[in-house]
Amino acid sequence: MTDSHPLPTAPVAAPIEKVSIIVSKGSLEGIYPALIMANGARNEGIEANLFFTFFGMDAVHKERHDHIKVATVGNPGLHLPTLAGVIPGASALMTKYMERQIEKLDFPGIAEFVEMIHDTGAGLYACLASVELFGMERDDLIDELDDIITVGEFxxxxxxxQIIFT
Structure with a gap:
């Protein structure tokens, strides 16, 4: 005996055509995921825009983007007691370790990665409220930045x- 009722099929989702990634953390483990996702999107032909806000602004700040550190205090991903994160030199040690691991994977540094992503056509935007909050000027930010925009413009x-918050 055959079943005359076919099994239901899952609807086919439309492909992602555009992502907007909010970068709000100024740590190595906060910035790299956003850059990797934006780079991956562009490699797949997906439109990508990065919106840097609050401490994520360090990724596009001329004097800070080469000095991003791993956050060791209260970082459950490190599997260390919180107290260990406050030991002098803990952040520097973990940052060096992560930089070596990133280098082994042949990932570029943050400044080079941001420039590379910009060159693929991704949009790079700074949050106007964050720029004002931290007393920054346009000259403080990297040349590749497309604009300083409001949240509404974002x-x-x-x-x-799709909006992705990192």
């Missing part, structure tokens, strides 16, 4: 796509 840009 939402307009992100419309119709």
């Amino acid at each position: 939402y307009d840009m992100a419309a119709g796509g």
Whole structure:
């Protein structure tokens, strides 16, 4: 006996065409995931925009983007007691370790990675509120930055796509 009722099939999702990635953390483990995701999106032909806000601004700050550290205090991913993170030199030690691991994978440094992503056509935007909050000027930020925009302008840009918060 055959079943005359076919099994239901899952609907096919439309492919992702656009992602807007919010970069809010200024640590190595906060910035790299956003850059890797934006780079991956561009490699797949997906439109990508990065919106740097709060401490994520360090990734596009001329004097800070080469000095990003691993956050050791209260970072559960390190599997260390919180107290160990406050030991002098803990952050520097973990940062050096992570930089070596990143280098082994042949990932570029943050400044080079941001430039590379920009060169693929991804948009790079700084949050106007964060720029004002931290007393920054346009000259403090990297040349590759496309613009300093409001949150409303970011939402307009992100419309119709996926928003990823890192």
